[in-house]
Amino acid sequence: MALVAHHKHLSLELLLDQAPPSAVAASSGSRTLSRSRRARSSTDVVLAMEEGQPRQEAALRVDGRPASVRLTSDGLTIEFAAGRRRCPWPSAAPSSSSETSSEGAAEDWAAAIGAGIEAAAAGRPKSLLVLLNPNAGARQGRRVFQRVVPLFKAAGIRLTVKETKRPAHAHVMAAGLTAEQLRAIDGIVCVGGDGIFHETFNGILEARAAAAASSEPGAAELAALLGGLRLAHIPAGSTDAVACTLHGSRSPWTAAMHVCLGDSCPLDVLRVDTASTTKFASCIAAYGFLADVTSAAEAYRFLGPVRYDLVGAAKLLASRAYPARIRYIEGEGGEEWRELEGEFCSIMCIVMPCRSDKTKKGMVRYGHLCDGRLKLVLVSKCSPLQYLRFLVHMSRHGCAPGALKYVTVLDAVAVQVEPLGGTGQAALGGDGHQQRPGGNVSCWNLDGELLRGPDQRIAAEVHPGLLRVFSRGVEQ
Numbered sequence: 001m002a003l004v005a006h007h008k009h010l011s012l013e014l015l016l017d018q019a020p021p022s023a024v025a026a027s028s029g030s031r032t033l034s035r036s037r038r039a040r041s042s043t044d045v046v047l048a049m050e051e052g053q054p055r056q057e058a059a060l061r062v063d064g065r066p067a068s069v070r071l072t073s074d075g076l077t078i079e080f081a082a083g084r085r086r087c088p089w090p091s092a093a094p095s096s097s098s099e100t101s102s103e104g105a106a107e108d109w110a111a112a113i114g115a116g117i118e119a120a121a122a123g124r125p126k127s128l129l130v131l132l133n134p135n136a137g138a139r140q141g142r143r144v145f146q147r148v149v150p151l152f153k154a155a156g157i158r159l160t161v162k163e164t165k166r167p168a169h170a171h172v173m174a175a176g177l178t179a180e181q182l183r184a185i186d187g188i189v190c191v192g193g194d195g196i197f198h199e200t201f202n203g204i205l206e207a208r209a210a211a212a213a214s215s216e217p218g219a220a221e222l223a224a225l226l227g228g229l230r231l232a233h234i235p236a237g238s239t240d241a242v243a244c245t246l247h248g249s250r251s252p253w254t255a256a257m258h259v260c261l262g263d264s265c266p267l268d269v270l271r272v273d274t275a276s277t278t279k280f281a282s283c284i285a286a287y288g289f290l291a292d293v294t295s296a297a298e299a300y301r302f303l304g305p306v307r308y309d310l311v312g313a314a315k316l317l318a319s320r321a322y323p324a325r326i327r328y329i330e331g332e333g334g335e336e337w338r339e340l341e342g343e344f345c346s347i348m349c350i351v352m353p354c355r356s357d358k359t360k361k362g363m364v365r366y367g368h369l370c371d372g373r374l375k376l377v378l379v380s381k382c383s384p385l386q387y388l389r390f391l392v393h394m395s396r397h398g399c400a401p402g403a404l405k406y407v408t409v410l411d412a413v414a415v416q417v418e419p420l421g422g423t424g425q426a427a428l429g430g431d432g433h434q435q436r437p438g439g440n441v442s443c444w445n446l447d448g449e450l451l452r453g454p455d456q457r458i459a460a461e462v463h464p465g466l467l468r469v470f471s472r473g474v475e476q
């Protein structure tokens, strides 16, 4: 039995093994069961039922995307996501409401369609933990989240919301999730900037590694539950490179829609080891210019996101270069370590394309979410004007090999960096770097979070698909 809805812009199809009994009895051949009326959207849908078309699968899809159904006093309400050319998703899920011929028929249809959705939408989450940073970006985290809550409600998703109270709180909350708490959720939604997403997945991966290494009873289950979690980023921060890269848009509705629809894809993660700690980055590990800007901008947080532009301009004029020794294994079938040494304004290990308002096509234009590689970008010592040229070029075209003489771009799977300023050890001062006898030492910036500590030598390696995220990648 198939339920088909016709509309000039939409196709809606419900495929069921078995029709609801009373609905089948009420129909003969192909007939219109109910007529639609204008609801919250301008979409008119006519539901028609066709008999004698046995199908193997059960699904309710509108334009190929899963939809949900609710039985209200008005009749059936079918809610679905419709893409638009300029804004990928609408500001609220459009719905179509249909008047049914009788209350009994409406109930039968609601039950049948609901069963179809259950069967078709196995990947859609039912319950989510929300970690919200109210101080992210322009302190609009709560307001942004309230605007997308109706989407989660429409999709029938239960939300448990926890706000962060201080830096690193998301890390602690994620790392402290018990097996019982994890069994009750299908994923974690991070609301804020790249920082809260970074802290959350670092907490998850840290707890997962500890559980995997433990022989305690229940540790294996805990590791499996942590490994099965999907993460989402609803953008409300300063840069929001994670959401921009996962969905090609900085829209919170787009990000929320991908969660509601249960989209899922693997994401590469960079493991960064220092002598004393292990951290993970999903976007970028950067030494030099970016870390100096992030570190100095901390003092101007009250200015909001504009602090990065102001501090960035000052750091550009100062244009520091840092001596370092770099070893790397090339991405294309490489096994041997290669080595180079020099003075660099910037050393960047870019894991995902890193799209943002400043680099709309990505810092790495043709990068992937899960290709097991990073782009090693080395900007050799240069003048402020040359560095500005690099920034403008990267913002327009991304980092590509051979584009600028003083910029080296390499495909790699593993990188080791040893700062050679002074003793190779940085004691971080207020502005993130400190003059040493023998040269300067900067610090590492992982997804916008500074890697504090005296020893800035790192060994970094890409772990393909270590995380799962609510995304389908960027649709062209």
Ligand SMILES: Nc1ncnc2c1ncn2[C@@H]1O[C@H](COP(=O)(O)OP(=O)(O)OP(=O)(O)O)[C@@H](O)[C@H]1O
Binding pocket: 133, 134, 135, 136, 137, 138, 164, 165, 166, 167, 168, 169, 191, 192, 193, 194, 195, 196, 197, 199, 236, 237, 238, 239, 240, 448, 449
């Ligand atoms: N309640 C809180 N109060 C103060 N800081 C917090 C709070 N919750 C999280 N933080 C910290 O805020 C920092 C930035 O968070 P986030 O990335 O979400 O926002 P952002 O505005 O985009 O920040 P950034 O520009 O630094 O990336 C993180 O280092 C995090 O530890």
